[in-house]
Amino acid sequence: MRIAFLVPCLNEERALARVLADLASFGLPIVVVDDGSEDRTLDIALANHVRVIKHAHRQGKGRAVRSGWEALKAAGFDGLITLDGDGQHRAEDVAVVLEAAQRQPRSLVIGARVKDRQTQPAMRRAANRLADWSVSLAAGQPLPDTQSGLRYYPAAVLNLDGVPADHFVFETATLVEASRRLGTQVTFAPIRARYEPSLRASHFRPVRDLLMIVGYVIGAMLRFGIRRRPDEPPRSPSGGTRRGHAMEPPR
Incomplete structure (x- = not known):
C-alpha cells in the first residue's frame, strides 16, 4: 500500500519546519499545498525538499486536499494522511x-483528540x-472528533x-458521504489534544x-435520513469499540 503525507x-x-522534520522520520513522500499563504510558508516547504503545490489565492482546506490528492493519484498512491501545518499534531x-x-487500509481513520480534551x-x-453529535447522526455511525485535521483517507x-470543499465543510462532508454512499467504516485512533500558546490561532471560526x-x-x-443512534460506541482500529465523549448529545 502506497501512502503519502499531505x-x-x-x-x-x-511551525511548518518542525512538522516537516517530524514527517521526514517516517520515510514516506510528503506533499505541501500552500493555499495562498502570505508569509514564508512556501520558502520553508521548498527548503525542506518536499513536493509543493501552490495556490495563487486562498481556496480553502478542502480544495487544498483535492489538489494534493490529484497529484498523488496520478502517481499511483492508494491513500494519504492529512495533517495541519500548525504543529498541533506531533x-x-x-x-x-x-x-x-496500515491495519485497515479501506477505513477512514481519524486521529481523535480524546486525550487531555479538557485543554481545549x-x-x-x-x-x-455539537458538530460531533450532529455529524454522527448524518453519517449514521458514531464519530468522536469530526473536526480533527489528522486523518487517513483511502483512495475510494x-x-x-460531489463532496463540498468549502472551508471546513469538506472534512464533515467527507465523513458523511463516505459513510452513506460507500459504507466506509470510520475508525479512530486516540491522540492528545494540544492547545499550546506557541501554536497559531485556529483558522476555524466557531460561528x-x-x-x-x-x-x-x-x-x-x-x-440520507437517520440510520443509527449516535451514542453507539465507535469502532477502534483494533477492531473493538471505544466510547468517545463526543457521542453524548450537547448540553
Whole structure:
C-alpha cells in the first residue's frame, strides 16, 4: 500500500519546519499545498525538499486536499494522511494514525483528540461537541472528533465526486458521504489534544464554520435520513469499540 503525507497550509511559517522534520522520520513522500499563504510558508516547504503545490489565492482546506490528492493519484498512491501545518499534531500522533491505516487500509481513520480534551478552549470544545453529535447522526455511525485535521483517507473516499470543499465543510462532508454512499467504516485512533500558546490561532471560526457545517448536515439528513443512534460506541482500529465523549448529545 502506497501512502503519502499531505499538509495543507495557510500562513504556517511558525511551525511548518518542525512538522516537516517530524514527517521526514517516517520515510514516506510528503506533499505541501500552500493555499495562498502570505508569509514564508512556501520558502520553508521548498527548503525542506518536499513536493509543493501552490495556490495563487486562498481556496480553502478542502480544495487544498483535492489538489494534493490529484497529484498523488496520478502517481499511483492508494491513500494519504492529512495533517495541519500548525504543529498541533506531533510525530507520536501521526504514528498512531499511520499504524491504524496500515491495519485497515479501506477505513477512514481519524486521529481523535480524546486525550487531555479538557485543554481545549471552552467555546471550541462546545462547538466541536455539537458538530460531533450532529455529524454522527448524518453519517449514521458514531464519530468522536469530526473536526480533527489528522486523518487517513483511502483512495475510494478521496475519489468521491460531489463532496463540498468549502472551508471546513469538506472534512464533515467527507465523513458523511463516505459513510452513506460507500459504507466506509470510520475508525479512530486516540491522540492528545494540544492547545499550546506557541501554536497559531485556529483558522476555524466557531460561528461561521459551525453554521456552514450545520447547514450541510441538515441537507445530508434530508437526503440520507437517520440510520443509527449516535451514542453507539465507535469502532477502534483494533477492531473493538471505544466510547468517545463526543457521542453524548450537547448540553
